[in-house]
Amino acid sequence: MDYKVCSVRFDLHGIHKEDDDDGSVVDVVPSIKPVDKLINHIEISKVLHCDGLLLCVYKDKTKLVVWNPYLGQTRVIEPKDAFHRLDRYALGYDKYKKSYKILRFVDNNLRGNPVFAYQVYDLNSNSWSVLDVNPDWDVEFYRSGVSLKGNTYFFAKQKIGVDGEAEVDDFLLCFDYTDERFGPRLHVPFHSYLTEDTVTLSSLGEEKLAVLYQSLDTCEMQIWVTTKIEPKAVSWNKLFLAVDMSSPTGFQLQVAGSFFIDEEKNLAVVFDLDKFLRFKIAYLIGEGGYFRQVGLGEAVNMEEYPYGCPLVCSYVPSLVCINQSLLLSGKRKER
Template sequence: MPPTTRMCDLPQKLIGEKIFPRVPITSLREVRSTCKSWDAITKRWILGYEATATQQFLGFMTMNSKLCSLRYEQKQKRDDSVDDVSIDIKQVDSLNQVEISKVFHCDGLLLCVAKDSSKLVVWNPYLCQTRSIGPRNKFWSYDRYALGYDTNRNHKILRFVDERGGGGAEEYEIYDLSGCDSWRVLDVVTRDWEIQQFRRGVSVKGNAYFFAREKLCDVESEDECGTVTEVKDFLLCFDFTRERFGPRLPLPFHTCVDECVTLSCVRDEQLAVLYYQEGLNDYSCGSVEVWVTTRIEPSSVSWTKFLNVEMRPFALTGVRFDEFQGGSFFLDEQERVAVVFDLDGYLPNKTPRYHTAFVAGEDGYFKSVSLGEASNSGKRCQITGYLPEVYAPALVCSSFYRPSLVQLN
């Protein structure tokens, strides 16, 4: 009888290139426990240099108030007649008991915000460790958060305390994951700018970046009727080492009020920004610009255009990106495409709504992939019985997930 080949006897390259790419991110613990050699191989193929060579995007997202893992792959040949896009989404069972409204990623850690604003959960998927964090006083639904680290690799959470949701923050707090189990109030004064409550920050090289605007009360550009005609917009960086906001950083475009601007990152090294310029009316499409930084530091930035997509040829689909919650995205550098998450086309009298990934690239390439029905989060009126339609698009963690050995316990 020929000898039986054990799992541990398989070639490392076969395991790393053919087996690991098919394993869900959330099953890495089972992979590591298969045998000692597989545990060692994960440190090379999942944590080491080989992990950067993968052609897949691995990440996390929230959809229908649940945390999900995401695996995306695009075949090199683009053809509208074939299915050249593969998107695999799986719900995270270990956090299934918590409804999640937002998720942020930095350095292999995920910061999950409970939908009921009761707590935050920090999760290391690779080590299967979680830490639940409560408020100093109370969390508010309008609070904003960011995850980052300082030069000593101490991971921290920034909180915008916002009880009223007006765009400003009453105060700023920080939580050091490697320090004492408590929040500290920061001595930060922000008089002339605001970050709206629906703007999500993105972590790059340990610091958090935000799309910000001049406060309306400080705007001087008004017409003869008193209507604001010009609002300055810019980037702001929160430096987790200095625990301060930096100077205003220029954007490569200027936006009008209520246009969609979302931030993303490229392998934790570059910042990316998507700008959706709307059409002339609610049923026409505009254009999408995607820019990527060539240099990004807390006090300086430079840009290059990654992609420009004219959306008018797709007007009949009703596609447009919501300025409040939609338009979260990531980039496939090799295929030169942006994968944007929102609800399906904004067409009148269309129900139910579906979560959709829009894949846009060069030379007019555009494809939509349905991800499943979106749940209606509207609350029924107890008097009239009317149920409003309230749908929240899926939100993706834009950074490519690289597992981490950061301890939470």
């Protein structure tokens, strides 16, 4: 939040009502509170998570940092060529060699002369390579991928042709770091008609992927969860949650927001940015019309980063070691 990386404590106890001493029902308000700032000396515009490691993008977009918060180790990644404002990144690993890699979408859309390419950085060899990719799809610059079982999944759309079709196919794409290639199009259980529709991804541990979709026209929010997810195949469960957001909030969630779900409590926590009140908000949404708002403080530098709502991911400590020459895979610390 606000270019700082911090740990956050969630108390979701308030989704259940409790009996007070006098027999009346008390609704306990849940809380979401930042606990500690983890990086103070640099400003971070984006954080991506994989296997206990974080890939952090500097606010000025000049550097990347791979970081293990549990061990307190960091490693600065220098570019093959200059990083650009619209570049996108993802973090994953080779499932056989356990070699951690960074995927880069090179997007130098400056002075009306765009250059687009795809690169992979291997932390073991400390080297960049250029991929031979000529895609018939697009991933918007503000949509982050989600890493699962070492691979990264993106929400993508078919490229608009010369005729500028109003409707195009949308789907998931997986980048497999073992083969260093994108997989086939994977079905999503909805259709996003407009660029302004909200579509964002989240992981559930290392086995499931969740997708949140909200239509700009209807304000209905849907959350779906996979029953199977692989680079070349996906299947979805029944709809996890569907809410008409025009009733409780009356506005559209940010297209670049983040969320997570608690399957036990049938609850979704969705993070958003109120541009009018300049305030960061978490919405707690559950079955039976349950809805709560939790304020996360005033938003700063909104003019500099218009899609700057809080970016949140689940984190499990890892003993993966980082140094300046190589990255060694250690035994994971479970909790």
